[in-house]
Amino acid sequence: MDLRFFVFVFIFSVYFICDFPGIYGERNDEDMTIKTMEEFSGYPIHEPDYANSLSSLSVNSDTLQKQIDELATFSDSLAPSVTRILYSEKDVLARRYIKDLMKLSGLSVREDAVGNIFGRWNGDEPELAPVSTGSHVDAIPYSGKYDGVVGVLGAIEAINVLKRSGFKPKRSLEVIMFTSEEPTRFGISCLGSRLLAGIVQLAEQLKSTKDSHNVSFSDAAKSAGYANAKGDLSEVFLKEGTYSAFVELHIEQGPILEKEGVSIGVVTAIAAPASIKVTFEGNGGHAGAALMPERNDAGLAAAELALAVEKHVLDSGSVDTVGTVGILTLHPGAINSIPSMAHLEIDTRDIDESRRNLVIEKIHQSALGIAKKRKVILSEFEIVNQDPPAPSDESITKATESACQELNLTHKKMISRAYHDSLFMARVSPMGMIFIPCYKGYSHKPEEFSSVDDIANGVKVLALTLAKLSLS
Ligand code: GLV
Numbered sequence: 001m002d003l004r005f006f007v008f009v010f011i012f013s014v015y016f017i018c019d020f021p022g023i024y025g026e027r028n029d030e031d032m033t034i035k036t037m038e039e040f041s042g043y044p045i046h047e048p049d050y051a052n053s054l055s056s057l058s059v060n061s062d063t064l065q066k067q068i069d070e071l072a073t074f075s076d077s078l079a080p081s082v083t084r085i086l087y088s089e090k091d092v093l094a095r096r097y098i099k100d101l102m103k104l105s106g107l108s109v110r111e112d113a114v115g116n117i118f119g120r121w122n123g124d125e126p127e128l129a130p131v132s133t134g135s136h137v138d139a140i141p142y143s144g145k146y147d148g149v150v151g152v153l154g155a156i157e158a159i160n161v162l163k164r165s166g167f168k169p170k171r172s173l174e175v176i177m178f179t180s181e182e183p184t185r186f187g188i189s190c191l192g193s194r195l196l197a198g199i200v201q202l203a204e205q206l207k208s209t210k211d212s213h214n215v216s217f218s219d220a221a222k223s224a225g226y227a228n229a230k231g232d233l234s235e236v237f238l239k240e241g242t243y244s245a246f247v248e249l250h251i252e253q254g255p256i257l258e259k260e261g262v263s264i265g266v267v268t269a270i271a272a273p274a275s276i277k278v279t280f281e282g283n284g285g286h287a288g289a290a291l292m293p294e295r296n297d298a299g300l301a302a303a304e305l306a307l308a309v310e311k312h313v314l315d316s317g318s319v320d321t322v323g324t325v326g327i328l329t330l331h332p333g334a335i336n337s338i339p340s341m342a343h344l345e346i347d348t349r350d351i352d353e354s355r356r357n358l359v360i361e362k363i364h365q366s367a368l369g370i371a372k373k374r375k376v377i378l379s380e381f382e383i384v385n386q387d388p389p390a391p392s393d394e395s396i397t398k399a400t401e402s403a404c405q406e407l408n409l410t411h412k413k414m415i416s417r418a419y420h421d422s423l424f425m426a427r428v429s430p431m432g433m434i435f436i437p438c439y440k441g442y443s444h445k446p447e448e449f450s451s452v453d454d455i456a457n458g459v460k461v462l463a464l465t466l467a468k469l470s471l472s
């Protein structure tokens with residue numbers, strides 16, 4: 001075992017032995033050797049400052065909770081909800097907040113052309129590929145304050161925990177705050193991490209992408225201080241082997257850990273997400289005067305397709321297949337006007353990629369059939385993204401599992417039904433994720449909640465996982 005890691009684990013153990021007396025029974029061989037040597041010589045082999053190590057190794061939970069609360073105030077909707085859309089004024093404030101915290105933790109901070117933010121702690125061997133961790137702080141409309149945020153503020157605190165413990169990383173450690181994990185503004189999820197993964201087609205597409213207010217991606221980025229987003233975005237792509245590992249801490253966003261009373265979820269794979277845009281066009285007209293047999297109601301076509309999505313998803317027969325029509329807009333949007341245009345955005349996912357693809361195909365067939373039957377035009381059926389699932393890397397799941405064991409925290413392996421930046425980091429780095437419980441599994445709504453103790457457990461597991469990976 002590397003000497004630095006040994007010393008680190010020893011100090012870490014002192015803290016947790018004090019915290020969890022039950023761990024005494026699980027002392028490892030090294031501990032027993034030290035004990036024997038101490039008994040033989042009559043002198044302590046190491047003289048840790050117990051009082052100091054107790055406080056220095058603990059997560060600063062109060063501060064972390066205050067930071068989570070403070071970050072939640074950068075929102076375009078009223079508390080307890082959080083709305084923080086890419087490159088908005090509140091997003092820029094949140095970015096500044098994160099960069100300041102990174103600097104306070106002694107990290108060297110840089111940003112790329114689209115605003116992915118990187119904070120690095122140089123290791124003893126800075127020429128080695130660093131270990132990275134992180135998540136996002138953008139928030140969909142009327143959501144909560146923990147999604148993504150726990151994985152960014154928690155990562156910075158994990159660095160603080162390691163620094164306070166006296167740990168010296170061999171590989172550098174890097175915290176990443178990804179740009180726009182949520183697809184809210186430009187309809188593209190995990191925008192920053194997709195670019196880091198080197199998706200050429202996206203770099204091209206962003207040159208002409210506009211939001212619903214007709215603001216181009218590059219103008220929006222410029223307004224947030226990222227003027228270079230106008231140019232060649234391939235400069236954002238990560239080179240092969242940039243990181244030796246990437247690990248993301250996140251709330252589960254599902255009910256399993258809380259229900260089963262388990263502290264930590266060790267993610268083995270992330271489900272395959274897809275999203276589709278559909279538009280139907282009809283004739284519109286007067287809601288009173290146009291007779292029912294004469295209508296080509298685009299709204300009703302959309303309604304019928306929404307029900308078809310539900311049917312095709314349920315027909316898969318697996319609880320892992322899900323589908324949601326999260327956006328349905330009607331034009332012109334007047335109570336006394338037959339919709340002449342209807343636009344739907346459909347999200348469908350599965351851990352089984354081919355089963356998810358079959359659902360997409362069935363949705364397409366339904367859209368064609370409904371358009372024919374209702375005499376409306378299917379003017380758009382665009383599969384915006386159709387991503388494969390991503391498996392975690394065993395070296396990372398193993399490191400996380402042994403971190404949980406050393407910290408005496410219950411854990412279980414599980415899949416992630418939500419997508420994360422990890423889905424794309426897995427394309428350029430070995431990837432792993434750490435889940436913590438959240439209240440009733442609520443997420444993407446204001447009731448989202450994780451207790452500060454659960455968050456602190458996640459931070460400890462992340463800190464120890466990073467330490468292990470940094471020395472490997
Ligand atoms: C992430 O926000 C997701 O929708 O899974």
Ligand code: MN
Pocket residue numbers: 147182444
């Ligand atoms: Mn989310």
Ligand code: MN
Pocket residue numbers: 136147148181250420
């Ligand atoms: Mn998230």
